[in-house]
Amino acid sequence: xxxxxxxxxxxxxxxxxxxxxxxxxxxxxxxxxxxxNLRDVAVAMTAFALLPHIYRSIPIIxxxxxxxxxxxxGLLVVLEPLVRGATRWxxxxxxxxxxxxxxxxxxxxSEVFLVVNDAVVVLMVIGIANLWAQGGLRARHxxxxxxxxxxxxxxxxxxxxxxxxxxxxxxxxxxFPMAAWALDDVxxxxxxxxxxxxxxTLAPLVLRRAYGRTAGLVALACGLGTLTAVLVxxxxxxxxxxxxxxxxxxxxxxxxxxxxxxxxxxxxxxxQYLLAEPLAHRAISTVAEGR
Amino acid sequence: MLETAYAAxxxxxxxxxxxxxxxxxxxxxxxxxxxxADEFGPQVGGDDLxxxxxxxxxxxxxVHGRRLRKQAVRAGRTRYYADVFAAAGLDPASLTYDTxxxxxxxxxxxxxxxxxxxxxxxxxxxxxxxxxxxTGRATTxxxxxxxxxxxxxxxxxxxxxxxxxxxxxxxxxxVSARNVLGVSALSDAATAVGATVQLNGMVDPLITLxxxxxHRPVAGHRPHITVMSASSSYFxxxxxxxxxxxxxxxxxxxxxxxxxxxVVSSGLRERAQRVFGPxxxxxxxxxxxxxxxxxxxxxxxHLHYEPTVxxxxxxxxxxxxxxxxxxxxxxxxxxxPPFRTSTPLLRYDTEDVVRTVDGPVSCELRRLPALAEVLGxxxxxxxxxxxxxxxxxxxxALESVEAVPLPARYGFRAAGAGVxxxxxxxxxGPAVRTQIGDALQRHGVPLVELRLVEDPALLRSxxxxxxxxxxxxxxxGAGTDAASRPDDHAVSADLVSGERRS
Numbered sequence: 001x002x003x004x005x006x007x008x009x010x011x012x013x014x015x016x017x018x019x020x021x022x023x024x025x026x027x028x029x030x031x032x033x034x035x036x037n038l039r040d041v042a043v044a045m046t047a048f049a050l051l052p053h054i055y056r057s058i059p060i061i062x063x064x065x066x067x068x069x070x071x072x073x074g075l076l077v078v079l080e081p082l083v084r085g086a087t088r089w090x091x092x093x094x095x096x097x098x099x100x101x102x103x104x105x106x107x108x109x110s111e112v113f114l115v116v117n118d119a120v121v122v123l124m125v126i127g128i129a130n131l132w133a134q135g136g137l138r139a140r141h142x143x144x145x146x147x148x149x150x151x152x153x154x155x156x157x158x159x160x161x162x163x164x165x166x167x168x169x170x171x172x173x174x175x176f177p178m179a180a181w182a183l184d185d186v187x188x189x190x191x192x193x194x195x196x197x198x199x200x201t202l203a204p205l206v207l208r209r210a211y212g213r214t215a216g217l218v219a220l221a222c223g224l225g226t227l228t229a230v231l232v233x234x235x236x237x238x239x240x241x242x243x244x245x246x247x248x249x250x251x252x253x254x255x256x257x258x259x260x261x262x263x264x265x266x267x268x269x270x271x272q273y274l275l276a277e278p279l280a281h282r283a284i285s286t287v288a289e290g291r
Numbered sequence: 292m293l294e295t296a297y298a299a300x301x302x303x304x305x306x307x308x309x310x311x312x313x314x315x316x317x318x319x320x321x322x323x324x325x326x327x328a329d330e331f332g333p334q335v336g337g338d339d340l341x342x343x344x345x346x347x348x349x350x351x352x353x354v355h356g357r358r359l360r361k362q363a364v365r366a367g368r369t370r371y372y373a374d375v376f377a378a379a380g381l382d383p384a385s386l387t388y389d390t391x392x393x394x395x396x397x398x399x400x401x402x403x404x405x406x407x408x409x410x411x412x413x414x415x416x417x418x419x420x421x422x423x424x425x426t427g428r429a430t431t432x433x434x435x436x437x438x439x440x441x442x443x444x445x446x447x448x449x450x451x452x453x454x455x456x457x458x459x460x461x462x463x464x465x466v467s468a469r470n471v472l473g474v475s476a477l478s479d480a481a482t483a484v485g486a487t488v489q490l491n492g493m494v495d496p497l498i499t500l501x502x503x504x505x506h507r508p509v510a511g512h513r514p515h516i517t518v519m520s521a522s523s524s525y526f527x528x529x530x531x532x533x534x535x536x537x538x539x540x541x542x543x544x545x546x547x548x549x550x551x552x553x554v555v556s557s558g559l560r561e562r563a564q565r566v567f568g569p570x571x572x573x574x575x576x577x578x579x580x581x582x583x584x585x586x587x588x589x590x591x592x593h594l595h596y597e598p599t600v601x602x603x604x605x606x607x608x609x610x611x612x613x614x615x616x617x618x619x620x621x622x623x624x625x626x627x628p629p630f631r632t633s634t635p636l637l638r639y640d641t642e643d644v645v646r647t648v649d650g651p652v653s654c655e656l657r658r659l660p661a662l663a664e665v666l667g668x669x670x671x672x673x674x675x676x677x678x679x680x681x682x683x684x685x686x687x688a689l690e691s692v693e694a695v696p697l698p699a700r701y702g703f704r705a706a707g708a709g710v711x712x713x714x715x716x717x718x719x720g721p722a723v724r725t726q727i728g729d730a731l732q733r734h735g736v737p738l739v740e741l742r743l744v745e746d747p748a749l750l751r752s753x754x755x756x757x758x759x760x761x762x763x764x765x766x767x768g769a770g771t772d773a774a775s776r777p778d779d780h781a782v783s784a785d786l787v788s789g790e791r792r793s
Contacts, residue, residue: 033295034323035330040292135292136330271332 004190005231007181011118012197012227015179016220019126019201023208024279026081028130035136041145048195049152052166060173067175071124072096078127095120096175103174109183118179125197133205139267142206143257146199150250157244167191190231196245200227203253210267211260213277222252295323306599307354309361309628314437317444321483324451328484333457355602356388358627363394365628366635371401371408392604396611396623396638402580403430406634414633420471422579423522423552423757429469432580435633442472443479445583450480453587455549455573458485461512465499465521466551467760468492472579473551477520487512493521493760496528497536503529504542515544522757523553527690527698530559533566540568547571553757554667554683558690559697576665580639581624582631586662591654593661594645601626603660604638605647608669608679617649619679621669622662642669644681671754676708677737682754688734689714694723702752709737713750719743 055063075092083091099120102113157163170176171183177194200223208216226248233239261267268276298319305312363383366372375395376383386394402409409432410416416433424430434442450456462481466473474490481488487509491499508514521529526548545567555574563570576594577585584601586594596603605620606613614620622641646663666672667682680703689699700715712731716723724743731738744750 031292031296032327033292033299035326036292037326039294043293136327269330271330 002235004180004182004185004188005235007118008179008190008192009224009228009231011122011179012192012200013224015122015125015129015197015201016204016223018122019129020204020208020216020220022078022126022130023133023205026130027279028077028127028134029080030131030135036132036141037136037138038141038144041137041141041148045145045148045152048149049156052156052162055166056162056169060169063170064173064175067170067173067177068096068100071099071120071175074124074127075120077131078123095123100174108172108174108176111181113174114181114183117174117176118181120175121177121179121194121197124177125194125201129198129201129205132202133209134270136270137202137206139206139210139257139260142203143254146203146246146250146253146257149195149199149246150254153244153246153250158247163244167193190234192227192245196227196249199246199249199253200224203256207256207260209270209273211264212268215256215260215264219253219256222256223249226252292323294319298323305629309358311629311632312437312441314440317441321444321447321451324448325483325485328451328458333454351598352388355598355627356386356391359388359391359602359625360384360386361628362625362631362635363391363637365411365632366637368412369409369635371397371405372635372637391602391625391638392613394637396606396640397636398640399430399580399642402432402636402639403428406431406433409433409634409636411633411635416633418471420579421469423467423470423473423760430580432582433633434472434582438631438633439472439475441630442476442583444483446476447480447483449585449587450484453573455547456481456484456486456518459511459513460484460486460517460546461507461509461515462486462488462518462520463491463499463502463516464488465491465493465519465525467522467757469760470579472582473520473577477549481518485511486518489516493525493758496525496532496758499525500529500533500536500538503545504538513544513546517544517546518549519545519547520549520551523550523555523559524698524756524758526550526563527559528758530563530566531697538566540566543567545570547573549573549575551575551577554665554686556687556690556699558687558692562690562693562697576662578641578643580636581626581641584624584626587656589652589654589656589661591652593648593652593654593656593663594665595654595656595659595661598660599627600630603662605645605662608644608672614647616647617663619644619646619666619681621645622665643667644669644672644679673703673705673710675705675710675737680710680736684734684736685710685712685731688730688736689727691734692723692726692730694718694726698756698758700747700750700756701754702750703736703754704752706739709739711740711742712736712738713742713744713753715747715750716743716745719745 072092075095076088079088079091095116099113099116102110102116106113108117167178171178171180171191178191179197180189180191182189203223204216204220207219227245230239230243230245230248234243298316301313301316302320304310360383363386367376367383379393379395381393406419414433415435417436418434418439419431420434422430456462460481462477464474464477468474468490478488478490489502491502503516503519505516506514507516548563548570550572551574555572560572563572574588575585581601584596584603586596588594602625604613604623605618606623607618607620622643622645623638624641625637625639626635644666646666648661648663651657652661664683666684667686672679672681685701685703686699689695689701690697694716695714696717702713703710714727716727724741727743728738728741731741747753
């Protein structure tokens with residue numbers, strides 16, 4: 001039981017640390033439509049609430065196509081600063097193709113598939129988190145998002161079986177949006193939903209931009225620490241096998257926001273953040289341009 | 292972000308399908324731009340929300356054909372165009388891109404004489420807007436409340452994207468208050484961007500200089516007027532008067548001057564730098580009749596315009612036929628749907644002479660079509676034995692000579708195989724005559740006779756200047772002392788005195 005947990009924890013660490021590195025070194029191409037705001041959080045929250053019902057009410061092949069499209073879009077976003085032009089498309093299509101192909105050929109419980117799928121999930125989460133954080137998501141809105149997800153998880157995931165059923169359904173498809181290991185052994189398998197992983201990856205970025213490096217590092221440590229604590233509680237049998245991580249991660253995020261808000265006051269805008277902490281690659285280009 | 296994306300899609304649908312705009316979409320787009328500017332800082336040229344795809348020639352003809360036909364059908368519900376179509380035996384519903392040129396050109400005088408005849412029967416007019424009207428009687432055009440809102444919003448988006456007005460700016464609108472659309476569009480843009488705005492009008496230039504030099508601490512903004520909108524000639528007056536009134540570049544905080552409506556000469560730009568410091572002179576071309584058509588100068592000097600808002604033709608001055616690339620002709624415009632629901636104009640003759648671009652361009656705005664330059668009003672141009680001479684040729688030449696005070700006051704007329712030019716100079720003499728003669732010849736003016744005068748009243752057929760459309764003000768002593776300056780920069784704009792500086 002420990003090994004699957006360690007694998008999922010490793011995936012989480014890759015996502016959180018990778019997202020942190022990406023935030024300081026690469027810039028996603030921000031859509032030219034204002035900033036990510038509370039309305040976007042509301043849309044995301046609505047999607048989180050409706051998707052389980054939608055996924056379970058439409059043919060599985062449609063779900064697979066939707067997952068493939070979303071995954072491809074996410075990979076294109078995250079790899080855009082690294083690989084350009086046709087190569088980017090080739091890499092992204094190859095990743096999606098490998099995930100689907102290996103899933104179909106070797107089965108979605110095979111270790112080789114899980115390695116590929118976990119890598120794809122981590123890349124996706126890094127991309128989405130950076131798109132939101134670099135898109136201007138405010139720390140206040142992040143806290144609202146975390147609180148809403150927490151309430152949703154307490155009410156829906158804990159009280160009803162719909163999320164568990166969805167996990168079971170989705171884990172039969174390639175490209176399933178979870179970091180997972182040992183799916184062939186139900187008793188010892190470990191799965192971490194993309195929503196939980198996203199929150200753990202997103203919070204350090206938004207809090208760093210809003211309140212500085214210390215706030216970001218604290219959030220990074222809190223996120224990974226919370227995930228570790230949940231897995232330890234699972235391993236020791238203190239909590240049941242199906243546990244919504246946001247029940248722990250959400251309050252931790254909200255408390256951090258409240259602390260920084262009360263001690264530091266207004267959060268920084270992206271512009272203020274970049275003036276205070278210029279990105280390395282931007283400083284280099286500025287010097288090269290002689291400005 | 293998603294809401295703004297939807298608003299951008301809604302805007303695109305209006306353009307592509309010709310369906311009416313939705314006010315809320317514009318407000319949402321503006322709110323998104325403002326939020327992005329607040330969060331990320333000025334995004335000059337960054338968030339191109341409204342930029343469409345560049346169409347190939349066949350697609351462009353198809354799209355334009357459909358939109359021109361739609362506008363012609365709309366125009367058929369006006370008294371003027373109903374008569375025009377009946378007289379010409381045209382069915383507006385059957386017009387195509389290729390047959391649109393069969394619609395007779397709409398002369399300016401027709402609109403000026405009876406603007407109500409151009410009002411659609413089912414329109415909901417709210418405001419009859421007046422042009423500045425420098426060259427005679429002002430022209431008026433009807434607009435609905437939605438159209439005015441749209442024009443303000445488009446102006447604000449343009450300001451966001453071009454960076455002509457920024458949140459920290461304090462804006463002074465020093466154009467004629469009669470130019471309602473120009474004033475309201477810039478005011479709306481400044482307000483939307485987060486800048487402050489003051490409507491000044493074209494009052495005595497000394498009063499305007501006093502306001503420009505005023506220290507005006509406003510939280511979140513620069514402590515001086517940083518952006519001014521003015522006609523070229525009025526700006527020239529400010530440039531001319533400032534040193535005489537004792538102002539130095541350090542007295543001002545001006546960063547950008549938005550100039551429209553008259554020729555902006557290189558000489559004016561150069562002299563302005565010496566008077567106001569390193570300012571940016573942003574030259575635009577727009578006119579009330581064709582709103583929201585407008586053109587902005589790129590880094591290489593072309594005047595680029597957005598083809599989705601107006602169908603532009605350049606017709607030969609003498610034969611009325613489309614001119615070849617690099618040729619000179621009159622600008623004729625047809626604002627396209629969904630714009631201009633109240634007063635649709637078809638093939639409106641602006642009477643402005645322009646030079647077309649000769650060949651493809653490689654500037655930063657190359658995706659947009661462009662004009663090479665605006666040469667001035669057709670009726671102020673002169674035909675002579677060797678061709679035409681345009682106001683721009685003469686102004687560019689004259690304002691490059693220091694001996695000619697700004698704005699250049701001149702008159703010119705045909706004389707044999709060339710032109711005779713009168714010009715006001717500071718003091719006449721052989722050296723000045725040589726300088727001006729050389730400058731005119733360098734700018735291709737076939738000079739036959741040059742007459743230097745020191746009194747503007749002695750000019751024969753003087754070219755009209757917008758700066759002479761002076762508005763009254765209530766300041767004590769204003770306009771009575773050409774060499775005065777306020778002693779106290781902090782004095783209220785309304786109380787600037789005309790005291791002479793000792």
